[in-house]
Amino acid sequence: MKKLSIILFIGLFVFAFSFSGQVEAQTITVYNTMDEDAAMNLFESFEEEHGVRVEYVQLSTGEVVSRLEAESSNPQADLWTGGVGLGHIEAAQNGLTAVYDSEVREEYIPEQFRDPEGRWAGLYLGALAFSSNPDLLDYYGLEKPQSWDDLVQPEFEDMVQMAYPSTSGTAYNVLATMVQIMGEEEAFEYMHELDRSIISYTRSGFRPAQNVAMGETPVAIAYAHDLLQQQEEGYPIEITFPEEGTGYEVASISIVEGGPNPEIARKLYDHFLSREAAEEYANFFSIPTRNDMTAEDLREGAFAIEDLTVIDQDDIWSGQNRERLLDRWDEEIGG
Incomplete structure (x- = not known):
């Protein structure tokens, strides 16, 4: 009996050790x-x-x-x-x-x-888009933006929200998109102008869209699929895409x-x-x-990339230049 007890004890010890290691x-x-x-x-x-x-x-x-x-x-x-x-x-x-x-x-x-x-x-893919709160647009007498140029017009000063490019891939995608549309020097001139329209920068790329949905910000730059989810949840937002072309993740x-x-x-x-x-x-x-x-597998209401005006996006170049462009943005704008 004593020998059996010792064997059982050893067996339980080995099992417990093996189990803990497995977990x-x-x-x-x-x-x-x-x-x-x-x-x-x-x-x-x-x-x-x-x-x-x-x-x-x-x-x-x-x-x-x-x-x-x-x-x-x-x-x-x-x-x-x-x-x-x-x-x-x-x-x-x-x-x-x-x-x-x-x-x-x-x-x-x-x-x-x-x-x-x-x-x-x-x-998966997702295109950059503008989210607008119609109630706030009406309050401030604004039309929903249809272009990147619209966002830097005087009437949109302190009316737009986006994320901080160094913490948000969404926001860096905006910066990289501008560089690929305009060239680097003109793009940074644009980002300086856009900065006047930005009421605040968030850490997360999704947060600006949440603020628009909650009626805290008139306009945000975000990804279309996130905005469609908000519409499905009943938030009264409107989605538009920049006519000059948009980037995508x-x-x-x-x-x-x-x-x-x-x-x-x-x-x-x-x-x-x-x-x-x-x-x-x-x-x-x-x-x-x-x-x-295929397109038939997409959720009803989803925006297919081929149905949008998208830029000829070079992700490899954008990835290679990310640190350099972010350093420049921090030095010239973010600071």
């Missing part, structure tokens, strides 16, 4: 920048399928890039989901994200929406270089590129990048 190994940490509800739905389905616990931190694109740089010698996260692709490009160029030879990415994500070296992949995904759980990270990476995930993005009015998704 620790089966937890993954994610920095998330995409729509939180969409991400949570995908995290939950992944947890159910693989028995893996997903812990995530909600951050803007710029905040993730800053964290990855600060943690590069001791990475704290495994994966970065969502966020403007320009940030993913910068992170890849700085060696902050890992190469992964994903068969799912190669088969289903078009070349223009994935890194040729295998560090990032596009999940390629919301992407990357594995963190040196992250603690690379094998699980690769599985979750492919999960976010799956057909199930693409349908989730479409449900939130985004435009999935997967080549087996």
